[in-house]
Amino acid sequence: MPLVVMCGYPCSGKTRRAEELKVYFEQNCDRQVHIVGDGPLGVDKNVVYADSQKEKNVRSSLKAEVERKVNKDHIVILDSLNYIKGYRYELFCLIKHAQTPFCLVYCLTSDEVSSTLNKNRDAAEQYSQEILDALVLRFEAPDSRNRWDSPLFTILKDDTPPYEDISDALFKRKAPPRNMSTQSQPLSSANFLYELDKITQDVLMAIFDAQKTSVPGDLISVPGATEKIELTRSVNMAELRKLRRQFISYTKTHPTESEHICNMFVQYLKRSLH
Template sequence: MPLVVMCGYPCSGKTRRAEELKAHFEKSTDRQVYSVGDGALGLDRNSVYADSQKEKEARASLKAEVERKVNKDNIVILDSLNYIKGYRYELFCLTKHTQTPHCLVHCLTSGEESSLWNRNRESAEQYGQDIFDALVKRFEAPDSRNRWDSPLFTVLKDDILPLDDISDALFKRKAPPPNQSTQSQPLSSTNFLYELDKTTQDVLMAIFNAQKTSVPGDLIPVPGATEKVALTRSVNMAELRKLRRQFISYSKMHPTENTSQIANMFVQYLNKGLH
């Protein structure tokens, strides 16, 4: 059943709100409610968020746990920072694949307010100040105009959680239909991995070379795709390679039999990730 994605600065009240939601769903429905988060997985926040590789592995573990639990019967609440828009897009794709609704609850606070709450916690529960500041700086705020951030419920610290509205968004709204980039298909094409690697590399090189003569706002044609890459800013190769790795990782799990569509699927992914 539905996925609720919590989002916000460190120490912005996400866990308290997640607990409110869990209690509400357990009282108002007969469905199994799961809360997945850093605490549930026993993650040491200062150790994890001080090391980019550990953080990446932690996000992968959280996503895998969500994927194991989300289905047409359960309610899953992901109680973590979820501060990277690309990661929220991956979660959105997961809900499309499982054909279940989702929503985002943004616990909105100022950096100063969250920092104060952090300092008032027991020392074992605090973020180190350097780590806290870095996470706030890197935070990518949700935008309801993005499909993966919608429906979006923004909650201030003194607000009453709109439980009925959230329930309506989850239970009275149709699940997003699967599309070619998220629908799981059998891996029958023996050269799929080769085409995936070659096509995505060709797309990256086309973008990199086109940026030498293009300006932000240009639509960049790429080999094998009918759709074009819309760049609103200059993008370095490191960022492009990161998005390519994410796309390849997802595509290996959800391959398409029609390898001619890989380029268009990658362009769509890039246009979301570079938005």
């Protein structure tokens, strides 16, 4: 049923808080609780976080496990760094599709405290100082103004978790409504595949052409879309075409009305290129 996403620096107490929440939910909410985390995957954190592709594979595995376990009867706690806001947005889309509430629990520490706690761990469980420093540098702090980071509960090292508030967020709030990109609409146009191909190609060309006169950080308007795309880096046509193929493959099995394609594709690109 609900999803609790843990977030914080390495060695900030996420696993301890996840276990505390598990005990509380089992004793007070009569719910089965699943903790999904890096541990069962048997990964070497220093190897994984030194290789972007391996890290991406681990995140995908964790997301897939969350998706398998989220249902109407159980609570799922994702115990991982979850330090990339784009990944947290993917989790938000997942729970919107599953139509279940969620919240984010942010274990807030300073980098000095995390480093000290790391050194107090058994040698086999420690992050190397180089990896820990890199993760702290890359960390994208949650912001409650973002819908994918809300409701947000920030817990300091010596705080008692706000158990009742977290429980209310999970059991007394409605699930976020689905949007166009997470709903399956009936296929109503005989020319759907033609429209899908043409519209997505037009979007690519609009982005590619706009990059010739823009700089990273500019908002790019796409004809037919209500949203704009902010590119933080230059994107070549090969990468755009790859994302287009992925979107087309998904949309063929989840058809929508033709007038929604452009906005859906723009939303997809914004998430994928973030």
